[in-house]
Amino acid sequence: MFLRKRCRYGSRKLQFLLLLLMLGFLLLMVTMLNPPPRDLNKEGTSQPVKFTLREGYQLDFAETQEMLETQEERQQYYPMEGLSPFISLREDELLVAIVAPTIKRNHSRTRKGYRMVKQHKDPESLPLQDGDWDDGGEQLLGLEIHGFNEALSEQISLRRELPEVRHPLCLQQEHGPNLPTASVIICFHDEAWSTLLRTVHSVKDTAPQASLKEIILVDDLSQRGHLKSALSEYISKLDGVKLIRSNKRLGVIQGRMLGAARATGDVLIFMDSHCECHKGWLEPLLARLASDRNRIISPIIDVIDWKTFQYYHSVDLRRGVFDWKLDFHWESLPEHEEKVRQSPISPIRSPVVPGGVVAMDRHYFRNIGAYDSDMTLWGAENLELSIRAWLCGGSVEILPCSRVGHVYRNHIPPAFPYEEVMMRNKIRIAETWLGSFRENFYKHNTLASLISKVEKPDCNESLQLQKRLGCRDFHWFISNVYPELHLPKDRPKFSGKLHNTGIGFCADYRSRGGVSEGPVELSPCTDATNQDFEYSSMKEIRSGSAPQLCFGIRHDKVIFQNCTEAAENSQQHWDVQESGMIIHILSGKCMEAVQSEPEANLFLRPCNKSANQLWQFECSHVLDER
Known part of the structure; x- marks a missing residue:
């Protein structure tokens, strides 16, 4: 008033x-x-450094990212030739690669670089807040989300030491002081807190400080709350660990390329986010690459059990191979490879490396074209890079004196799209590198055949890369690298998941750390390749993920055995009938699922047409000629 x-x-x-x-x-x-925006160029930590490339190398990483739509007043641009010194980013800062148009005189060009995006904290743009991940307790943790026992992992120290399992000769090796430096790149999406940080600490605790240039974490748009501010704060206290966050889903392939574009070490080591390194794992990799930079190498990958987190080291030396489905699996060294090795710790020539841990010279990686940027999310990128290396003048090896443990998931988490994404990546490999042999791939893979008839991938850039690098054809690969990849004689009559009607589970192959023989187990049906099986015209039931293994018999129990390929009177011959019964030809008995806690196995029993004796190849098909 x-x-x-x-x-x-x-x-x-x-x-x-x-x-x-x-x-x-x-x-x-x-x-x-509304305070005025900071000028990052005036801060000491953001002054550009000089960045030069060797002549003859290409830097194409930015092409794998799409330009993101943001407000111009919130952008800072850094050209690829003058990147700012790297600092770990907070949860509200994002780093993305861009292609920006520039005009020079009378013609235009594209400039590749990075954009620093400072996001306003919009509640709708952050699906989870810091406290949300803990709501409901166990319902957000565990097997369903990650494919492994996260609850148990949380109880294990983040800095545990693996037992010494290396060959005694490895302990006698001495590596000079002038080893190359390494950048370890770990891409993750919604990884469990314990496994991610155990990976980071394991790398830091086992690598010589002088050789480890940096660890680069690439957050591939994680949604879980504990990977936001809590992770940023934790990482900020670790020397030599850097954090990149993407504001769009990239996948493992392009996430690794984004990390590689920021790496400054001589050697790039791509590592999954659920690994543990053995003492002395890094030095053999660096020493081997120092002697020949045109190599792609991998350590021995040991098994960390998804349920118990117990470490199992591989007893027998194995190499990475693939079949005509382009599925990766392990196999024992053939005799001709054993003969050329000079000692038990000599490098293993391998047709392909596993994808979990891969090392290569940074400039070599760029020169051969990096990962195929048109492959999406994840899957089969290790096959493509390995085949390309062999065909284009390089080599692929596994080093027995370097060992890293890897958590092999029980199943693929729902957050990771699997079958169709991986299939499209495999089609790119077939169309780019297999030449006339690609017909063998399509004959063994009906889904790939159907997709390829509807749409063909654009492989022009990869084919131009072949010409630029002077690559050989795939016939050379079969003759000189992997002669065991026989041309198929026994085309599969049926393939798919072997589903039991009575119990409702599927047959399952579990790798046992170098031991080939073992029982055929039954477990809930998943999309994993370890549940794929083939019934061939040779009357064998083969594992799709380990095609050297067939269903055999020991004391009426169905087990995996090395395939004998015997013409007749074989314990490995079966008759798959239209009624659903699978009859063991030599004994005349039927394969039956027997449930006994805590597992279910397969046995031979007199045929009685019970539900436990009825089987079906889910998504089964007679594979016709394409």
Whole structure:
């Protein structure tokens, strides 16, 4: 009332002063709520450093990212030739690669670089807040989300030491002081806190400080709350560990390429986010690459059990191979490879490396074209890179003196699209590198055949890369690298998941750390390749993920055995009938699923047509000629 009376009866001068006072107060409030943006170029940590490339190498990483739509006033651009010194980013800062148009004289060019995006904290743009991941307790943790026992992993120290399992000769090796430096790149999406940080600490605790240039974490748009501010704060306290966050889902392939574009070490080591390194794992890799930079190498990958997190080291030396489905699996060294090795710790020539841990010279990686940027999310990128290396003048090896444990998931988490994504990546490999042999791939893979008839991938850039590098054809690969990849004689009659009607589970192959023989287990059906089986025209039931293993018999129990390929009177011959029964030809008995806690196995029993003796190849088909 007082103000209204003064406005009505007071002097006009006083009214004017009050109006100015109110306007000044409003301007002050606006300034406080919207401070002017910082000029990052004036800060000491953001001054550009000189970055030069060797002649003959290409830097194409930015092409794998799409330009993101953001407000111009919140952008800072850093050209690829003058990147700012790297600092770990907070949860509200994102780093993305861009292709920006520039105009020079009378023609335009594209400039590749990075964009630093400072996001405003919009509640709708952050699906989870820091406290959300803990709501409901166990329902957000564990097997369903990650494919391994996260609850148990949380109880294990983040800095445990693996037992010494290396060959004694490995302990006698001495590596010089002038080893190359390494950048370890770990891409993750919604990884469990314990396995991610155990991977980071394992790398830091086992690598010589002089050789480990940096660890680069690439957050591939994680949604879980503990991977936001809590992770940023934790990583900020670790020397030599850097964090990149992407504001769009990239997948493992392009996430690794984004990390590689920021790496400064001589050697790039791509590592999954659920690994543990053995003492002395890094030095053999660096020493081997120092002697020949045109190599792609991998350590021995040991098994960390998904249920118990117990470490199992591989007893027998194995190499990475693939079949005509382009599925990766392990196999024992053939005799001709054993003969050329000079000692038990000599490098193993391998047709392909596993994808979990891969090392190569940084400039070599760029020169051969890096990962195929048109492959999506994840899957089969290790096959493509390995085949390309062999065909284009390089080599692929596994080093027995370097060992890293890897958690092999029980199943593929729902957050990772699997079958169709991987199939499209395999089609790119077939169309780019297999040449006329690609027909063998399509004959063994009906889904790939159907997809390829509808749409063909654009492989022009990869084919141009072949010409630029002077690559050989796939016939050379079969003749000189992997002669065991026989042309198929026994085309599969049926393939798919071997489903039991009575129990409702599927037959399952589990790798046992170098031991080939073992029982055929039954477990809930998943999309994993370890549940794929083939019934061939040779009357064998082969594992799709380990095609050297067939269903055999020991004391009426169905087990995996090395395939004998015997013409007749074989314990490995079966008759798959239209009724659903699978009859062991030599004994005349039927294969039956027997449930006994805590597992279910397969046995031979007299045929009685019970539900436990009825089987079906799910998604089965007779594979016709394409």
